[in-house]
Each structure stands twice: as structure tokens, then as C-alpha cells.
Amino acid sequence: MTWMVGQSESHAELTLTPPQLGKVEVSITVSGEQTSAQIVAATPAARELIEQSLPRLREVLAQSGINLGQT
Numbered sequence: 001m002t003w004m005v006g007q008s009e010s011h012a013e014l015t016l017t018p019p020q021l022g023k024v025e026v027s028i029t030v031s032g033e034q035t036s037a038q039i040v041a042a043t044p045a046a047r048e049l050i051e052q053s054l055p056r057l058r059e060v061l062a063q064s065g066i067n068l069g070q071t
Contacts, residue, residue, distance in 0.1 A: 021046040 010030040017023050022042035029036050041047040058068040 018046075021049065024050075 012028045014026040014028075015023060016026070022045075024042070024046050025038075025040040027038045027040075039050055041050055054068075061068050
């Protein structure tokens with residue numbers, strides 16, 4: 001995992017390689033009060049699992065006061 005902190009922007013990258021799903025890359029950028037995340041899945045199976053998990057992710061983030069925007 002790499003984490004870079006600039007003047008008012010922070011960026012983190014995480015690469016996961018679960019054997020049964022292939023490579024999954026997660027990139028998170030914080031700029032001021034806005035946070036964006038990009039998830040790139042190398043296989044259709046990984047993409048499907050991520051898409052199936054989005055409702056739960058939305059729920060968990062909402063409990064912390066975070067609104068999940070465009071997904």
C-alpha cells in the first residue's frame with residue numbers, strides 16, 4: 001500500500017491479488033472535503049462480487065455519515 005500526502009490532497013493505492021479472483025486495484029484520493037475511490041477488477045468474477053457488495057458498502061458508509069455517490 002502506498003500513501004502520498006500533498007499540500008491539500010492525499011492519495012492511497014492498494015493492490016490485492018486473491019488467488020481465485022485475480023488482481024483488484026483500489027485507489028483513494030482525498031481532496032478537501034471530497035473523497036473519491038476507484039476500484040479496478042481484473043476478472044469478471046471479481047467485478048461481480050464487488051458490484052454485489054455495493055449495497056452493503058453504501059449501508060456501512062451511511063452509518064458513519066458518509067454518502068456514497070456515483071458507483
